[in-house]
Amino acid sequence: MRIGILGLGRIGAFHAETLSELDAVDSLVVADPSADAARAAADLFGAEVAASPQALLAAGVDGVVVAAATDAHPELIVAAVEAGVPVFCEKPVARTMTEGVDVLKAVAGHDVPVQIGFNRRFDAAYAAARAAVRAGELGKLHTVRSTTLDPAPPPPAYVAASGGIFRDCSVHDFDIIRWVTGREVTEVYAVGGNRGAAYIREAGDADTTGAVLTLDDGTIAVVSNSRHNGRGHDVRMELHGFDDSVAVGLEDRLPLRSVEPGATFPAGTPHDFFMDRFAAAYRAELGAFTEVVAGTRTSPCTIEDALEAGWIAEACTLSLREHRPVTVAEVRRG
Ligand SMILES: NC(=O)c1ccc[n+]([C@@H]2O[C@H](COP(=O)([O-])OP(=O)(O)OC[C@H]3O[C@@H](n4cnc5c(N)ncnc54)[C@H](O)[C@@H]3O)[C@@H](O)[C@H]2O)c1
Known part of the structure; x- marks a missing residue:
């Protein structure tokens, strides 16, 4: 083609x-x-x-x-x-x-068909986590932790046009939480800090954020983001249920240094760039698009999906600004 x-x-x-x-x-x-x-x-x-x-x-x-x-x-x-x-x-x-x-x-x-590029949906470990949740292997979920920490911030012009860290970066966490759990986010509470690049503060943005999301089945999801993670590009998810727990990103290139005496894990060179962390996922994502083009599958990430993650980002942006919990229904329009 x-x-x-x-x-x-x-x-x-x-x-x-x-x-x-x-x-x-x-x-x-x-x-x-x-x-x-x-x-x-x-x-x-x-x-x-x-x-x-x-x-x-x-x-x-x-x-x-x-x-x-x-x-x-x-x-x-x-x-x-x-x-x-x-x-x-x-x-x-x-x-x-x-x-x-x-x-x-x-x-x-x-x-x-229109497919939107949320590449984590094509990462083998996120897909395995989703399958484990869907198969009931974890039992009832109680807690999800989703992390995206970048080694260094994007340039000032990018930050100024990005719409802020929730819309630009955390939106990947919001999409993958929906996709892995199959649940919708109902309410958020977000906090943010600025102890890094001055141009991020000047753009009215935060360089580090935390958000607590309540899902529609009562599961609590904790999302952690930063533009300043010196050890590397840290993208992970943990899912904890009444019966079992699984982790995405718990592998040798995880940018964490264990201080447990005698521990040798993680032993690899830390990931330092999203294209390297997700090379296989980007390939699978575009491979899926060729199947969409060929008419052998429907879009694996629709405009509606992307907008839903966007509403969660809007809710977090408002929550941080007004220092209060915000329901997704409050910000949803159209
Ligand atoms: N899914 C991901 O992991 C991921 C990662 C990086 C970027 N992105 C997204 O990809 C997009 C591009 O990001 P980037 O970092 O490559 O930006 P970039 O600034 O490096 O590149 C953008 C390119 O688009 C070109 N362009 C602008 N208007 C155009 C038009 N009308 N027609 C054709 N080309 C046009 C520019 O000349 C430029 O070459 C952004 O929307 C960003 O959010 C997604």
Whole structure:
């Protein structure tokens, strides 16, 4: 099949490499307002260059991967759907929830699949945790802990346009908690701190946050995020039930140093980058998209899923600002 890629920045170039290695993909067409970015991807991965997103959609593509800057997601998703081309779009659907709901309304009624890029759903350990929960192996769940700690903050311009740590980073935790547990979040209480990069505080954002989520079956989920985790990129989940407990990310490259006398675990080099931590998941995610394009599976992460994680991020943002518990129903619109 022939796949188009819109946006060849950090993640777009990575996706171009992954797509070029998938058996299902025969050829690539790329477009980016930065001619240099498009040309570099074309040279590296043997892609054709299209002059614009419109030209790319008219170039006979079977599916399109949107990895453009977040601002451009709504118009590119809608243009592809209106052209009848299945879309994979990186998270988030849009910069604001209002725009995200507008995208949902604009694509309703078109029978064209859209997959949003929450890559943790394709990580083997998260999938095994989900299977264990669904099979009842843990018994009734009581506690979930979800952690995403980055080694260093993104640059000032990225932080300023990101919408804040809950919408940009914790949203991955919110999505994976819903996906693994199969439950919805009803209420949140969030706290945040600023003891790191001054430009994060100046952007009105927190560099470290904690959020307590109550799920609709009474399970408590604790979400921990930071932009300043010197030991590495720490992404984990623990699920505790009445009968058993499981952990995702409890492996040799976990960025934690045990101070137990004689302990030798974890013994590996700590993960230091999300592309390295999730390389296999990104590959599986795009492999799934080729199946969506081929019509052999439905979208494994819909716009509705992405918006639900977005509402949890909205609730946490309000909770932190007003220093109070917030229900998801209070912030949900549209
Ligand atoms: N799922 C994940 O793990 C993950 C990781 C990183 C980034 N992302 C998401 O991917 C998106 C891109 O992030 P990035 O870090 O690669 O950003 P980036 O700034 O490195 O790259 C964005 C690229 O999009 C291009 N672009 C802008 N408008 C465009 C348009 N209309 N058509 C085509 N290209 C356009 C820019 O020229 C740039 O090359 C963001 O939405 C981000 O949230 C997701």
